[in-house]
Amino acid sequence: MRIAVTGSIATDHLMTFPGKFADQLIPDQLHRVSLSFLVDELEIRRGGIAANICYGMGSLGHRPILVGSVGDDFADYRSWLERHGVDTDSVHVSELRHTARFLCTTDEEHNQIASFYAGAMSEARDIELGPVADRVGGLDLVMISPNDPEAMVRHTEECRERGLAFAADISQQLARMDGAQIRGLIEGAAYLFTNEYEKALVEQKTGWSDTEILDRVQTRVTTLGPKGVVITRKGQPETHVPAAPVDRAVEPTGVGDAFRAGFLSTVAWGLSLERAAQVGNLVAAHALESPGPQEYRLEREVFLTRLTDAYGQSAADEIAPHLP
Numbered sequence: 001m002r003i004a005v006t007g008s009i010a011t012d013h014l015m016t017f018p019g020k021f022a023d024q025l026i027p028d029q030l031h032r033v034s035l036s037f038l039v040d041e042l043e044i045r046r047g048g049i050a051a052n053i054c055y056g057m058g059s060l061g062h063r064p065i066l067v068g069s070v071g072d073d074f075a076d077y078r079s080w081l082e083r084h085g086v087d088t089d090s091v092h093v094s095e096l097r098h099t100a101r102f103l104c105t106t107d108e109e110h111n112q113i114a115s116f117y118a119g120a121m122s123e124a125r126d127i128e129l130g131p132v133a134d135r136v137g138g139l140d141l142v143m144i145s146p147n148d149p150e151a152m153v154r155h156t157e158e159c160r161e162r163g164l165a166f167a168a169d170i171s172q173q174l175a176r177m178d179g180a181q182i183r184g185l186i187e188g189a190a191y192l193f194t195n196e197y198e199k200a201l202v203e204q205k206t207g208w209s210d211t212e213i214l215d216r217v218q219t220r221v222t223t224l225g226p227k228g229v230v231i232t233r234k235g236q237p238e239t240h241v242p243a244a245p246v247d248r249a250v251e252p253t254g255v256g257d258a259f260r261a262g263f264l265s266t267v268a269w270g271l272s273l274e275r276a277a278q279v280g281n282l283v284a285a286h287a288l289e290s291p292g293p294q295e296y297r298l299e300r301e302v303f304l305t306r307l308t309d310a311y312g313q314s315a316a317d318e319i320a321p322h323l324p
Contacts, residue, residue, distance in 0.1 A: 001268040002136050003057070004065040004129070006155050007050030007145030007169075008121055009074070009091065010100035012292065014253055015039040017107045037105055037113075043251075045292030046077055047102055049145045049172070051086075052254045052293040056261025056283050058085025059298045061324035062268060065139075066091055067132055067155075068147065069124040071098040080294075090132045094120035102253075110252045116172070124151035129158045141165045141190065143264065145257075146172040149181070156185050167191035168217070169260065171198055179205045192217045193260060196224050219273065223259055223284075229277045241277035244285040244310045254293020259284040269322040278311045279319060300324070 017037045024035055046055075050068050057064040063085050069092040070077070077099070078088050097120040104114035125148050133139045142164050144155050152173065159166040168189040170182060177185075183206050186192055192213070194202055199222050203209060214220060214234040222230045228242040262283035266276035282303065283296075290296040300323050308316040 001140040002065065002138060003062070003141045003143060003264060003268060004067050004090070004132055004136075004139050005050045005053045005057075005143040005145065006067040006124070006127075006129075006151070007053070007143070007147045008048040008100055008102075008116075009051045009066070009068040009070050009077075010048035010102045010116070010121070011077075012043075012045040012047030012253060013101065013103045014041075014043045014045060014251060014292065015103075015105045016041040017105050019107060020109055021107045021111050021113060022109075039105060043291055046080060046294045047254060047292070048100060049169075049257050050143075050147070051077075051081060052257035053143065053145065053261045053264070054081065054086040055084055055294045056258050056287075057265050059296075060262065060265040060279075060283070061085070061322070062265055063087050065089075065132060065136055067124075067127060067129070068092070069094055069120045069122070069127065070100075071120040073099055084294075087136070090127075090135065092123060092127055094123050096120075097123070104253055106252065110249065112252065118148060121151075122148050124148045125154055127151065127155075129155060129164070130162065133162070133164070139164055141167060141264070141267075143167045143169065143260070144185065145169040145260075149173055149177060152185060153181065160188060165190045167193065167264070169193040170202070171195070171256070174198055174201050174205065177205075179207060182206050183208070186213065187216050189217045190219065192220045193256075194220075194222055195256065196222060221263065221277070223256060229259070229281060231273050231277060239274055239277070241274060241281060242310075244278075244281040244306065246285045246288055249288050251291050252288060255284045255287045257293060258287035258296070266319070266322075269319075271318060271322075275315060275318060278307065278315055282307055282310060
């Protein structure tokens, strides 16, 4: 499968606060919060949702097509992604703005407070998918992940016009978008990805029930953190896949992106949705055990051993022929 991943490409500034955010909040003063956190650590990492997904897919042997907008400071990052199997020829380079920045502070319970500077990402709205499809000989699936809101709308509409299958992942832009925009991004999606909180927020903002959303998307994938993932399709039994065991949680940023990378990679191999969720969960575990969203490595034998331990020998036997 030829899969294009649209979305943010950014540099992550990840900080660690050795306490709990909740302890710093005064219930009757939440209408005028003024807080400063003295952090213990600062890590500057490669990130951005689309780039993180592509890194994971490249690590699993695919060559995903990254579609997004960056600044002229992207050269080293481009080289890194290319070395890890990512096609970056459809990345737009801004002449005016820097690559986006994600600034995130994580507390000891892995709660996060973050800000995102869009920078060059705002120019993603000018990218057409048609030339991308022409360059690579067609697209089998377009992943529309958080990006400039106008870009997300444009890419979704273009997918419908061109008859391209697309996956919807609104996540970080749910807070910014209204119900009409969210309904437009969901309608007709092959896959809808959310976590448990985002699932409820999608339903609240669109005014659609779970059943009504399943009338409009083929497959709904809801990640549940340590409880795993649930896959729902209209008229079919719900599938729950438990999470893969984690050796030691280090940094949660990019874990959802790693899940999507594993899920889409397994779909591209032609395997079942249950296997897709299993691989997604294990790639997510690798990301959680690493200090940044693109710092993990997927070593074949280790991956298969952990897959066997988590999901059984039959799962490993099905996936082994596809791993590089």
